[in-house]
Amino acid sequence: MKRIYAKGKSILDEGVNCGKTSGLPKIISIKGLRKSFDGNEVLKGIDLEIDEGEVVSVIGPSGSGKSTLARCMCRLEKIDGGTVTLSGVEITSGVHDNGDIARLVGMIFQQFNLYPHLTVLRNITLSPVHVLGIPPGEAREQARELLAQVGLEDKADARPGQLSGGQQQRVAIARALAMKPRIMLFDEPTSALDPELVGEVLEVMARLARSGMTMMVITHEMGFAREVSDRVVFMDDGNIVESSAPAELLANPSQARTRQFLQRLLAGPGKAGSGVSAYGF
Amino acid sequence: MGFDFSLVIPRMGMFIAGAMVTIEASMLSIFFGAVLGIIVGILRVAPLKPVKMAAACYIYVIRGTPALIQLFFIYFGLPALGINLSAMASGVIGLSLNSAGYVGEIVRGGIEAVSRGQWEAGKVLGMSYLKSMRFVILPQALRNMLPAFGNEFVTLVKESSLLSTLAITELTQVGQQVRSVTYASFETFIIVGAMYLVMTTIATMGLRYVEKKWSVA
Ligand SMILES: Nc1ncnc2c1ncn2[C@@H]1O[C@H](COP(=O)(O)OP(=O)(O)OP(=O)(O)O)[C@@H](O)[C@H]1O
Ligand SMILES: [Mg+2]
Numbered sequence: 001m002k003r004i005y006a007k008g009k010s011i012l013d014e015g016v017n018c019g020k021t022s023g024l025p026k027i028i029s030i031k032g033l034r035k036s037f038d039g040n041e042v043l044k045g046i047d048l049e050i051d052e053g054e055v056v057s058v059i060g061p062s063g064s065g066k067s068t069l070a071r072c073m074c075r076l077e078k079i080d081g082g083t084v085t086l087s088g089v090e091i092t093s094g095v096h097d098n099g100d101i102a103r104l105v106g107m108i109f110q111q112f113n114l115y116p117h118l119t120v121l122r123n124i125t126l127s128p129v130h131v132l133g134i135p136p137g138e139a140r141e142q143a144r145e146l147l148a149q150v151g152l153e154d155k156a157d158a159r160p161g162q163l164s165g166g167q168q169q170r171v172a173i174a175r176a177l178a179m180k181p182r183i184m185l186f187d188e189p190t191s192a193l194d195p196e197l198v199g200e201v202l203e204v205m206a207r208l209a210r211s212g213m214t215m216m217v218i219t220h221e222m223g224f225a226r227e228v229s230d231r232v233v234f235m236d237d238g239n240i241v242e243s244s245a246p247a248e249l250l251a252n253p254s255q256a257r258t259r260q261f262l263q264r265l266l267a268g269p270g271k272a273g274s275g276v277s278a279y280g281f
Numbered sequence: 282m283g284f285d286f287s288l289v290i291p292r293m294g295m296f297i298a299g300a301m302v303t304i305e306a307s308m309l310s311i312f313f314g315a316v317l318g319i320i321v322g323i324l325r326v327a328p329l330k331p332v333k334m335a336a337a338c339y340i341y342v343i344r345g346t347p348a349l350i351q352l353f354f355i356y357f358g359l360p361a362l363g364i365n366l367s368a369m370a371s372g373v374i375g376l377s378l379n380s381a382g383y384v385g386e387i388v389r390g391g392i393e394a395v396s397r398g399q400w401e402a403g404k405v406l407g408m409s410y411l412k413s414m415r416f417v418i419l420p421q422a423l424r425n426m427l428p429a430f431g432n433e434f435v436t437l438v439k440e441s442s443l444l445s446t447l448a449i450t451e452l453t454q455v456g457q458q459v460r461s462v463t464y465a466s467f468e469t470f471i472i473v474g475a476m477y478l479v480m481t482t483i484a485t486m487g488l489r490y491v492e493k494k495w496s497v498a
Contacts, residue, residue: 076401
């Protein structure tokens with residue numbers, strides 16, 4: 001895995017502003033976001049702002065609306081109220097096509113969702129060629145470069161089914177990056193992986209974070225939340241309960257509900273707690 | 282009682298000519314039926330209610346009426362509307378339209394069997410509904426559908442015997458002609474049956490091969 005830390009500018013860094021951004025408009029601005037499923041309100045007016053280059057981990061109990069929030073941010077769900085503005089673009093206004101949105105935001109799924117009938121390389125080049133209109137040769141070149149950066153240059157011609165879960169998720173990350181999005185969303189990217197494969201994916205994500213990518217990561221990996229993210233957001237029952245620096249939120253949560261959640265996470269057996277300090281970032 | 286193939290064997294040329302017509306009609310119908318059926322199947326799952334309903338109606342009518350009546354309608358019925366088609370054209374169109382109904386239903390099932398995550402991946406990677414369908418969903422659906430497709434092709438080869446009723450000299454019609462001059466009914470239809478079996482076997486084996494080559498790793 002050492003090679004993915006290679007020095008120098010890479011595609012991962014391109015177009016991403018690594019500088020201080022406090023005075024600039026937020027790259028992610030969510031206001032009063034509401035979402036219901038058949039009368040059941042799952043997001044109850046979410047307000048969330050994220051700076052360019054910021055890495056935010058989202059934690060919270062099952063069913064609290066974390067996935068729904070991420071899905072509303074890439075138009076996989078229609079929203080019932082409020083606004084989602086990414087890089088100044090109000091994505092739910094209805095005037096933007098899927099290609100416009102894909103240039104703004106990439107999404108990584110728990111189940112990878114690679115295209116099983118295509119090679120790894122074609123998985124990555126499909127949208128650049130058919131959505132962005134990049135010439136195929138150029139797209140392949142870029143795809144190989146991205147594969148090298150996630151440590152999989154030798155898997156270009158493999159089918160997803162021939163790869164381990166960790167390798168599949170790294171391909172999924174390369175595939176999303178090929179659209180050159182300004183924001184990356186991750187919905188429990190390592191929850192479907194065998195424990196021994198979690199590290200390689202988190203490592204790629206940590207590197208992406210260091211390259212200056214704006215990231216929102218829904219995760220149960222507390223090690224990642226603490227050591228890679230700039231901020232941790234705790235969600236419960238369709239609300240953001242608390243949002244602060246990882247050291248603060250994880251060590252001294254100000255809300256009782258956050259405290260309860262963290263205590264259960266640390267005490268309880270099972271995979272939810274397995275990430276704590278397991279990966280030395 | 283013994284069987285006497287001596288009257289039938291000299292007419293082997295007729296059987297082969299008939300089989301060629303059967304193959305020609307079947308291949309054309311399989312091709313047009315598949316193309317049309319894929320379109321029907323895609324429309325059947327379209328995110329537009331009227332389109333979806335129209336495709337559903339088509340499938341409903343085709344599957345709910347005998348293929349023979351569909352053929353009669355085109356060959357004997359359409360001239361009443363001023364549309365005169367040759368027997369072969371009527372036959373191929375009839376079988377294609379018929380097959381499209383069944384293929385449409387197979388395609389619908391195949392598309393619906395592709396996981397929602399594939400649609401979602403296509404969408405967040407910027408593809409429109411049609412692009413996702415074309416590059417992501419349909420290729421997977423077609424691979425999943427190959428066995429069902431194979432059954433439909435074999436069915437179609439057999440159903441092409443209905444064309445004999447339109448006086449097309451395909452294999453079944455040849456059988457009837459040979460029988461009526463030789464009276465060797467048993468021998469004639471043994472040969473006709475065997476030739477159908479050879480054709481369906483080859484079709485099945487061909488599809489197995491394609492299935493293997495195409496299967497998702
Ligand atoms: N498509 C849907 N239809 C109906 N209800 C849904 C749908 N998607 C999510 N929900 C409901 O919305 C609520 C929030 O779901 P969501 O998946 O956002 O939670 P989560 O925080 O991601 O949970 P987990 O940690 O288990 O992934 C849950 O009660 C869930 O049952
Ligand atoms: Mg979730």
